[in-house]
Amino acid sequence: MAALDATQPAQVDTTKNSNVSTEGYDRKCIFCKIVNKEMETELLHCDEEMSCFKDIRPGAPHHYLVVPTKHVGNCKSLSKEHVPLVQRMVELGKEILQKNNVTDLSDVRFGFHWPPFCSVTHLHLHILAPASQMGFMSRLVYRLNSYWFITADQLIELLTSKEETNISPSISTSPCFLTLRRILNAQKTVEMIVDFRKVTAPLPPLALMDSPITIADSFRFLGTTITRDLKWEPTISSLIKKAQQRMFFLWQLRKLKLPPRMLAQFYTAIIESILTSSITVWYAGATVRDRLRLQRVVRAAEKVIGCRLPSIQDLYISRTRRRAGRRLRSIRTKTSRYMNSFFPSAIRLLNTK
């Protein structure tokens, strides 16, 4: 991608604009040279603010570059004040297209390469038309929703949101954040609202690249179902169901007359491990009914094997205490939901050792 923009091999701007004079001229910048007519490149437009010329390696029948006449860094360095500049760059691009008899402006790609994928640091807008006639390589190089190319509309949206959302510019413009925005495909993303305010005003809908995001009541995380009301019935129900399915094998093994010691081993490895998965997270918040349901599975296994098995409550206590060696400061809680959540309940348990 390096040589795509420039007439010469890409230059790496290691000097961080130290070459830029007060007149906005960077003597190491190829685009500064072009707009100052030091190169042989033909300028299709040139005024104090903006210049336009053809891309040396066209990616479509029409491929123009619009650049500010004075050196402006790449799109990562822009802020909200640059929105009008970007908008005027797009306007000039449209004028140039019309002068060159491109009438279908819906089939045009306007956009910027995202650092570090721009070979020239001088801000430049790529205009490709007709977008439908771009070849395989150009489709890749100027690919929509990639982490190396951002459309003019997306850049304007990003710059506009910079101040409003108050995300620090380094985060909101980092390639990571942009990649995240793109990985977070609106069709595949759901939102779960956990809201325990007394008066709940509906929140404005969340949108990702203009597509609204569906609101979900629960999601699964590492085998645990987290619901919007932070209750654990769904998790416990699914664990019990799985454990009961595996009880069938315990029955089969007893029919084969395995000694109780081996049956107990099978139970610990195959059934108990299911009943206690992520137990430290949910047990303290489980309802009495759910605790009884769990214990019923243990009791059923005890009957099959014919010996006592550790209760779920004991397992919870021993697992939570396992790594603790000292008293911890209790967390103040106002609601029982919070009191029964992982950290406060674990701390209480550790302190009562």
Ligand SMILES: [Zn+2]
């Ligand atoms: Zn420049």
Ligand SMILES: [Zn+2]
């Ligand atoms: Zn470029």
